[in-house]
Amino acid sequence: MKGWWFNRTVVGGFNSVRRGLFYVAPLLAVWAIVVKPLGAELPQLSYMLAVVLWMVLWWISEEVPLGITSLLPVVLFPLLGIMDGKAVSALYVNQVIFLFMGGFMVAIAVQKWELHRRIALWILMALGTSPSRILLGFMLATAVLSMWISNTATTMMMIPMALSVLGMESRRSSPFGRVLLLGIAYSASIGGVATLVGTPPNLSFTRIYEIYYPQAEGVSFGQWMLWAFPLSIGLLLVLFIYLRYVVLWGVAVQVMDVSGLRRQLKAMGDLSYEERAVMAIFVVLALLWIFRKPLDFGIFRIPGWSTWLPYGSYLHDGTVAIAMAVLLFVLPAKRTDGYLMSWADMRQMPWDLILLFGGGFALAGGLKESGLADWLGQHLQWMQAMPLWLSMWILVLMVSFLTEMTSNTATVESFLPVLAGLAGASSDEALLWMIPATVAASMAFMLPIATPPNAIVFGTGKISMVEMMRVGFVFNIVAGTLVAIYFFLLLSHGMP
Numbered sequence: 001m002k003g004w005w006f007n008r009t010v011v012g013g014f015n016s017v018r019r020g021l022f023y024v025a026p027l028l029a030v031w032a033i034v035v036k037p038l039g040a041e042l043p044q045l046s047y048m049l050a051v052v053l054w055m056v057l058w059w060i061s062e063e064v065p066l067g068i069t070s071l072l073p074v075v076l077f078p079l080l081g082i083m084d085g086k087a088v089s090a091l092y093v094n095q096v097i098f099l100f101m102g103g104f105m106v107a108i109a110v111q112k113w114e115l116h117r118r119i120a121l122w123i124l125m126a127l128g129t130s131p132s133r134i135l136l137g138f139m140l141a142t143a144v145l146s147m148w149i150s151n152t153a154t155t156m157m158m159i160p161m162a163l164s165v166l167g168m169e170s171r172r173s174s175p176f177g178r179v180l181l182l183g184i185a186y187s188a189s190i191g192g193v194a195t196l197v198g199t200p201p202n203l204s205f206t207r208i209y210e211i212y213y214p215q216a217e218g219v220s221f222g223q224w225m226l227w228a229f230p231l232s233i234g235l236l237l238v239l240f241i242y243l244r245y246v247v248l249w250g251v252a253v254q255v256m257d258v259s260g261l262r263r264q265l266k267a268m269g270d271l272s273y274e275e276r277a278v279m280a281i282f283v284v285l286a287l288l289w290i291f292r293k294p295l296d297f298g299i300f301r302i303p304g305w306s307t308w309l310p311y312g313s314y315l316h317d318g319t320v321a322i323a324m325a326v327l328l329f330v331l332p333a334k335r336t337d338g339y340l341m342s343w344a345d346m347r348q349m350p351w352d353l354i355l356l357f358g359g360g361f362a363l364a365g366g367l368k369e370s371g372l373a374d375w376l377g378q379h380l381q382w383m384q385a386m387p388l389w390l391s392m393w394i395l396v397l398m399v400s401f402l403t404e405m406t407s408n409t410a411t412v413e414s415f416l417p418v419l420a421g422l423a424g425a426s427s428d429e430a431l432l433w434m435i436p437a438t439v440a441a442s443m444a445f446m447l448p449i450a451t452p453p454n455a456i457v458f459g460t461g462k463i464s465m466v467e468m469m470r471v472g473f474v475f476n477i478v479a480g481t482l483v484a485i486y487f488f489l490l491l492s493h494g495m496p
Contacts, residue, residue, distance in 0.1 A: 019063060021060060021063070033050045044081065044372075048366055051076050056414050066355075074089060074092075083365060083369050092355075092361065095317070095318035096318065097354060101325070101349065102323075104350070106148075106325055107149035115275045115278050118265070118271070120141040123137055124161075125265060134165065138158060138187075139186075142184050143236050145191070147191050148286070155188045155453040159456060164260045165180075178462060185445075186445050188451075188453040189442045189445070190232055190442070195228070199442055202438060204361075205412065205435065207360075211368060212368060212373075221290060221292065222289065222292060223295070225290060234482065235479055239475065273335075278340060281328065288320045292320060327340075328340045356413075363414070377420070377421025392436055395436060395484075396437070400480045404444045404447045415437050416434050443483060445473075445475045445476050
């Protein structure tokens with residue numbers, strides 16, 4: 001009965017709001033141009049604001065596919081005189097797109113040959129069988145996989161294994177079972193923060209930063225990992241402590257039977273040729289990404305391999321990703337005819353997400369060219385007047401809770417250009433605002449609609465909406481606060 005009420009009342013209410021936003025968006029865009037223009041001397045400000053309102057509201061509603069909404073700049077920017085059609089079209093194809101495509105191809109291969117399942121089982125078996133170790137094992141396995149492959153795919157794989165351990169065939173579940181499922185969902189989001197390819201907002205950040213600060217040195221895969229990996233590990237440990245010793249405080253937990261996981265690992269047999277080949281490509285790709293550019297740890301510095309090449313400066317992380325992905329299509333497979341990957345496997349590529357990236361980059365370019373980003377940044381100067389730690393904390397929590405209701409990629413692509421306008425010409429100050437906001441977009445733990453991992457876990461029927469909101473709300477605050485503190489301290493001492 002409770003599920004029926006949720007579906008009819010809550011979901012129905014969401015659908016009504018979404019439909020309303022679909023109709024309101026173009027009307028609000030016309031209002032911004034005709035009724036409330038920002039300035040007659042600079043009409044592009046009002047035109048750009050109209051496009052922003054239209055796209056953001058449609059992104060929030062998701063009544064129109066995200067990828068289709070992302071194509072609006074191709075039509076509206078030239079029509080309104082914001083940007084030339086050739087210039088805006090070029091923003092949809094860049095090295096970040098190829099970084100995502102190459103990384104995703106390797107992730108598809110990992111899933112195709114079930115290497116990710118074997119890695120997860122290895123981690124679970126290595127950590128032991130007590131309830132605390134089982135929880136930590138599932139969280140760690142989920143986070144590690146989410147650093148490299150889709151958070152959604154990782155969660156979909158981990159949930160059946162968790163249910164087999166818990167033996168939760170009925171709709172009723174134990175407190176530990178519910179905590180384990182929440183731990184998987186939350187760990188998927190936290191793990192994705194650690195690498196540039198772990199979650200789409202991270203890639204959006206790198207390209208938008210390049211658009212606004214073309215003269216600044218871009219953020220490489222290794223540089224991002226140097227900043228974000230320690231934070232991801234810290235958040236994962238805090239999450240484990242919170243779930244095991246706060247949420248489960250006073251709850252008796254019985255020892256779990258993990259014999260089913262052992263049987264699954266044994267049934268997989270020895271590593272196949274295909275698994276070994278994909279693992280080799282995966283490891284080499286990760287190492288090439290991490291060590292492409294020099295890494296400065298303060299007390300010592302690791303030179304980047306690209307500096308040894310005559311044209312090393314021409315290479316980007318996207319170049320490396322595509323180079324390794326091509327190997328998947330030329331190395332033969334032994335278990336089937338053909339190669340490790342075929343074009344049929346490319347059907348799993350999320351082309352809608354690629355268009356969403358492009359739409360966000362176009363939006364960032366339009367905000368810059370029209371001057372609206374600077375205009376909005378000037379109206380956010382009050383944030384700079386506040387103590388840095390306070391303004392950063394407010395920003396992180398604002399982005400985190402906004403992401404509960406809309407796509408995290410769309411949130412980042414709407415916020416970052418405005419934050420670049422707030423920072424002005426200073427690329428270092430832009431990092432101070434843009435990186436915490438990007439990470440905050442992955443810190444949404446309250447609602448099923450916030451992230452695909454949340455939705456998948458809620459879809460098992462073993463966690464109530466109230467429980468997810470109660471546990472997630474507290475961790476939203478905790479994680480947001482830790483993100484703000486971490487980057488405040490990191491920036492105060494100068495990012496390495």
